[in-house]
Amino acid sequence: MLRWIIFIAIYSALCFYALQALRTVTRFPWVYFTYIGIALLILLNFVYQFTWGDDAGRVLSRPKSYAFGFLLTIITFNIITVIFLFSEDLFRFLSGSYHKLFGGSKEFSFPERRRFLSMIAMGIAAIPFGALLYGMYRGKYNFQVLKYQLEFDDLPAAFDGFQITQISDVHSGSFDNRKKIEYAIDLVNEQQSDVILFTGDLVNNKAEEMMPWKDTFARLEAKEGKYSILGNHDYGDYVTWETEELKSENLETLKNLQREIGFDLLLNESRYLEKGEDKIALVGVENWGRGGFKKAGDLTKATEAISKNDFKILMSHDPSHWEDVVINDDYHYHLTLSGHTHGMQFGIEIPGWVKWSPVKWRYKYWAGIYQEMGQFINVNRGFGFLGYPGRVGIWPEISVITLKRKSLT
Template identity: 75%
Template structure:
């Protein structure tokens, strides 16, 4: 209860500050009234969804996600506005003190708030405000197909031109638009790749989240099959369970559902992809992540029955595994496929110019292709979304990678 009281008081205080800017730029009071109504409605909805709504458990369902999304939008608008106004207030207070000490008028008073600075504050704040709303309305299903060609000296001849489609982080428990998910699934199939690889997080927490969407994802196809690994969310670790047996059964149900949908789930094991006499070792590990994430992945076990000289593709959900273990392993993993970061679902990307997201401060390898010690990794930005029900600048991704034999020079 105490935390809700503190939240309400802080929220109201931030809103009061923003109202000062609105009063400065607009003589009509209805702007302030509109802001108060919207801000109050967002606060009440957030508190309702997380206290007495239809689902008061820790499961992050669609109503809760949108309540959080709208709250994030308002808070972002408030905080950016306040940064400008607080800077001005420091000047106003300093000026008031100076005039009291050295001025003719010994009465302390603050200079009037400058209208143009309030206009700038509200104008700048409106940019992320609009972007976050757009991200919830359109951005989360703005699927992008990103294509890469990677060259290798030792790629088996039969795999020259071999095409891989990678998807990751479906997070089916967050979906709310069947038509757009159908569009995304069809877009995957349109790539007509040789193999389809899914790198974890099919659900947010529970297998039941995937049931309404399983028929759509069961239509995925590739000539050489569909393969998958588990992500940190697939284990059900982020919600309470009545018994440990129910949690374990949830994971077993997810494994069975993936098999029913046509995926070959790799649990610290390998498969060989074959083209004539040539082959590639496809290795899949369970989740392995730094910073408190589950470390069920066992690279040694997964690769125990393959040859050191095999061309290897590794599926590992969390890119920190590549950073911490894979590139240092005695085996050379030519290509690792990961996901997990979502690119934080927020950032700025202009191909060839800039690629930035706050998530880079936690994950050095957070989106796209990287190369270290002669080994590649692709970090997929994710097909779905989690928490904030949208995407801004970092769009949902379908990766298509073409393997090429490097020409002799």
């Protein structure tokens, strides 16, 4: 209860400050009342969804995600506005104190300056405000096909030009637009890749979230097969279960769902992909993540049936596994495919110029292709979304990777 009181007090203070900026900029009362009404509705909806709502006992349900998304939008607007106005208030306070202490008689007031700063503050605050709303309306389904070509000295000749499509972090429990998902599945199939590799997090919490989408994802096609692994959300660790048996049943249901979709689910296992006499090893580990995430991944077990000298592709959901374990392993993993970070669903990317997201402060390898010690990793930005029900600047991704044999001439 105390947490809610503190939260509501802080929220109210931010809204009050932003309201003062509105009153400085415009004299129309309907603007103030509209802002107050929207701010109040967002607060009441957020409190309701996280306390008494139908999904109050579940983590990351769709109504709660939208409640959080709208709250994030207005708080971002308020904070940016407050930063500008607070700096002005601080300046006025210090200047006024100086004049009083040293006998100044002139009243220190700049109403025009205050109005100008309020207009600047609200103009700047409107940019992320609009972007966050756009991210919820359109950005979350703004699917991008990102293509990469990677060269290797020891790629078996028959696999020169072999094409992989990677998708990751579906989070089907967040979906709310069937046409957009069907479009994305068609987009995956249009790539006509040799294999489709899915690197975990099919659901947010429970296998039942995937039931309405099973037939849609079953339409995925690849000439040499479809393979998958589990991500941290697939184990059902983020919801409360009445019994451990129910939790185990949920995981088994999810595994069976993946197989019904047509995925060959790799649980610390490997497969050989063969072309004539040449072959490459596909290795899939269960989730292994730094910082409290499940560590079920077992590279030793997963590679029992392959040779150390094989050309290897590893599927591992969390890129911290690659950083902490994989690149220093005795086996050389030519290419690792991960996801997990979502690129935080927020950032700025201008190819060749800027690549930034707050998630970089937690994950060194957070989006795209990286190379260390002669080994590559692709961190997929994710197919779906979680928490904030949108994406801004970091769009949903379908990765297409072509393997090439490096020319010896």
